[in-house]
Amino acid sequence: MWRLSVPLLLLLLAATGGRSQEVFQDDDEDLLLARTQVDVVGELQYISVHITKEKFWVIRDSDGKMTQIASGFQPPPKDDYGNDIVPGAVVSVPCYIDPSGVCNPIPELKMTVISDTSSTIMANTEPIYQRLLVIILDMAACGNPASIKPVDAATIWLGPNGDGLGGMAQKFTQCSYGMLNLNATAFRAITVQASCIPEVVDRCSFLSIINIADTGAKAQYGYDVFSTFTHIAYVLPPKMQSVCPWSGLALLPGNRIWLQTAAYGVYRWSTIMQESL
Numbered sequence: 439m440w441r442l443s444v445p446l447l448l449l450l451l452a453a454t455g456g457r458s459q460e461v462f463q464d465d466d467e468d469l470l471l472a473r474t475q476v477d478v479v480g481e482l483q484y485i486s487v488h489i490t491k492e493k494f495w496v497i498r499d500s501d502g503k504m505t506q507i508a509s510g511f512q513p514p515p516k517d518d519y520g521n522d523i524v525p526g527a528v529v530s531v532p533c534y535i536d537p538s539g540v541c542n543p544i545p546e547l548k549m550t551v552i553s554d555t556s557s558t559i560m561a562n563t564e565p566i567y568q569r570l571l572v573i574i575l576d577m578a579a580c581g582n583p584a585s586i587k588p589v590d591a592a593t594i595w596l597g598p599n600g601d602g603l604g605g606m607a608q609k610f611t612q613c614s615y616g617m618l619n620l621n622a623t624a625f626r627a628i629t630v631q632a633s634c635i636p637e638v639v640d641r642c643s644f645l646s647i648i649n650i651a652d653t654g655a656k657a658q659y660g661y662d663v664f665s666t667f668t669h670i671a672y673v674l675p676p677k678m679q680s681v682c683p684w685s686g687l688a689l690l691p692g693n694r695i696w697l698q699t700a701a702y703g704v705y706r707w708s709t710i711m712q713e714s715l
C-alpha cells in the first residue's frame with residue numbers, strides 16, 4: 439500500500455498545475471463546449487472483468503475517490519523519466535474531465551510516476567490476514583431484492599460453521615500455503631438497502647455501486663469501524679445479471695471485488711478466488 443502525506447499531495451497538486459479551462463469548438467456537434475483540464479493524482483488501478491478480460495483503468499486518490507479513465511486507454515510502459523508505469527504506482531495524469539466524471543487523457547501531455555511501491559509489495563513475505571466486509575446490495579425498492587443473506591455470505595467465505603475453517607477462507611489458506619488468509623473474527627457481512635439510481639440499475643456502473651454500498655455500510659457501522667476493513671466484496675441482486683455483462687470484477691491491485699448472485703458469481707469459489715487475487 440502507498441501512503442502519501444496530505445501536505446505532500448497538496449504540494450504535488452500545486453506543482454503539477456491544478457486545473458485550467460479551455461473553450462473549444464466541437465465540429466460534429468457544432469457546439470461550444472468548455473472542458474476542464476485537471477491533473478488527476480492517485481494510485482493507478484484497473485478493474486478486470488471476469489470472462490471478457492476487458493480492463494478499465496482508474497485512479498484512486500488518497501481519499502478513496504475513484505476517477506475512471508476513458509475506455510480503450512492503455513498506460514504506456516514507462517513515463518518520460520524511465521519509471522515503470524505499473525498498477526499500484528502513484529501517478530499524475532493530465533486529463534479532460536467529461537460531464538460524466540471520466541478522465542480523457544490529454545494526448546500531448548504524458549502521465550508521470552510519482553512513486554512506485556510495487557517492489558516493496560513484492561518483498562512482503564508476512565502472511566496476510568484480510569479483514570473482509572461483504573456488502574449485499576438490496577434494491578427491493580425497484581423490484582431488485584437481494585436473494586442471499588449475511589449468514590449465507592458467512593457460509594460461503596468462512597465455511598458451514600462460520601469459523602474460517604471452511605469456505606473461501608480454507609481455499610485461500612490452502613492455495614497460498616498459508617500466506618493469504620481471512621481473519622474470521624473480523625469478517626462481517628451486511629445487507630445495504632440501496633436506492634435505485636440509473637447509474638446502477640440501468641448502466642451497472644461499478645464506481646456508483648461502490649459509492650452507494652460504502653455509504654450504506656458507513657451509515658450502519660460508522661466511519662471508524664468501516665475503515666478497519668481491508669477488503670470489500672459487493673454482491674449484487676440476481677436481477678442485475680441482465681444489466682451487468684460480467685459475473686465478477688476486481689479492482690487491481692486492490693481490495694474490492696464485485697460479484698453477481700449467480701452460479702458463475704458468488705456461488706462459484708473459483709470466480710471469487712480469481713477476483714480476490
Ligand SMILES: *[C@@H]1O[C@H](CO)[C@@H](O)[C@H](O)[C@H]1NC(C)=O
Nearest residue numbers: 567568569621622623624625
Ligand atoms: C483478527 O481480527 C481481530 C478482531 O479485530 C484482531 O483482534 C486480531 O488481531 C486479528 N488477527 C489477525 C491474525 O490479524
